Amino acid sequence: MTALGFCDVRVSYNGIEAVQGFNDLLHSGEWLCLIGPNGAGKSSVLRAAAGLVPYTGSIAIDQTEIPATSARWRAQHIAYVPQSPLIPHDMNVHDYVLLGRNPYVGHFSSETKQDREVIHGVLERLDLIDFSHRRLGTLSGGELQRLVIARALAQEAPVLLLDEPTSALDIGHQQQALELVDKLRREQGLTVVSAMHDLTLAGMYADRLVLMHQGARVAEGSAKEVLKPNILSEFYGVSARVHHEEDGTVVVIPQRTTTR
């Protein structure tokens, strides 16, 4: 079953095309990772799907095209985790996760008992229940990342978009965050699209990689198919070795050009 479809999606900023006709079909529970150098258009694809930039073409969920005018409908079906979320330091954890219920609450109404139960469940699942009354300003980077994912889960949307979910985290918290997303998509059948810079991690967690360059898709496939030295040098301008582990993990190691 197709969960998320992109059909000829184009995004331009001041006449310059940042995404040139992006097409893709994701099945339910798939994790697609967009890779590519800075400015390749990865974030723009995610921002288009989240409704944050105007685009042409269409994006559909379960074969239903996202209506351009309903931010609420979109938010009920797509949860978006930005690269650097704006954290209101004096808000508490519970209230922050509660924002995820916004797409289900009417303009003038307030959250129902059911909304609060969903929040309680999410907080429990992500081990945040003891944090409920802590202020966001007192949390660490890893805790905040978990919290932003919690808010996205509160949206109960079938599609999760992650823009650079690990860029601000240390190696341990990177692994924790990605393991969490992986676990959630396996348990709940979430369809995940992420943009990532760490190619090794991208290859480890995603089912499929799409390499973008100057707004166009230039390569796609498994980590083994995409992460090749010649492809990386052509589009990233990097000289790198690619090492294949026995368990199938593909490791990308940048090389020093000067000798020691």
Added chain:
Amino acid sequence: MNRNRYWFALAGALLFVAMIVGTMIGPAGPTWWRIPLEFANRLPFIHVNSGVSKADWNIVWLIRTPRVVLAAIVGSMLSVSGASYQGVFRNPLVDPYLLGVAAGAGLGATLVFAFQRGATEHWIIDPLPLAAFIGALVAVLVTYVVGTAFGTTQSSTTLILAGVAVTSLATSIQAFILQRNTDVVRQVYSWILGRLSSATWGDVRLVLPYVVLSTGVLLMHRRLLDVLRVGDDEASALGTNVRRVRLIVVLAATLGTSAVVAVSGLIGFVGIIVPHAVRLIAGASYRVVLPLSVLLGAAFLVFADIPSRVLANPAETPIGVVTAFFGAPFFLFLLRTRNTSK
């Protein structure tokens, strides 16, 4: 939640005390302790012999009480507008005069003082509040149209800058008119500093519909103001139409502020210090900040009006002077605690 209920009860009690004390103090009238007795006497089924004469009662009921009630209305409106503006612009330092309300109202009032003095006594409608009200609305309208037309992004920065420009423009026109009519400078000056001294029940009736309407609309947006705290992008990704929310909140806050400015002049600092005091005691969620600002804003201005009556007795100290005198040090204190807590 329980803690918040406690704050609401306390704020309500404070407002009640403020209003009672407010009616007790003033240059003329009955002995102060007789006044609450007479109020009690006037409630149905209660008879207390307060010994207040008819003439004394008129001073209390026709001069002091409308003044106290108007102070409460103005204080709550300015505070809740200030809190709402701070919410939609995500900037803790903005006040309800941000988008040109003050300058527009000032220009409107100046026009009336300069060109209609003396001749307006037989008019059906007092042109002074009308002109101030229209001036304020027009200024904000110009700011909004210009700010959203020239803004290339959805950012609110253009709107704030447009407000700065419109404010300067209106202020310069006002200065030009004053330059050519130096005889009304005193009147304009005293209007700008704010006045509740001439308050009547008529003023109360004049502003009450606007204040009730806009306070109601603003309170209904308290949950959405919390959503806006994560920024325009994330709020829209969470399914909120950010531009529409901002437009409605700005409109409602402007309507209410313009109405109270029209009858009370420009009373500064209330719209900044009250919401911040509320945040300090009860947290930053707008679900609490907005309704508490209504209560505490009312209580604050009723209390502030008392020194303005007695400080320079029998003359009046403009209430804007009192609020700024207490407001400015408080504001500095606030900045200090903000910086040390980071």
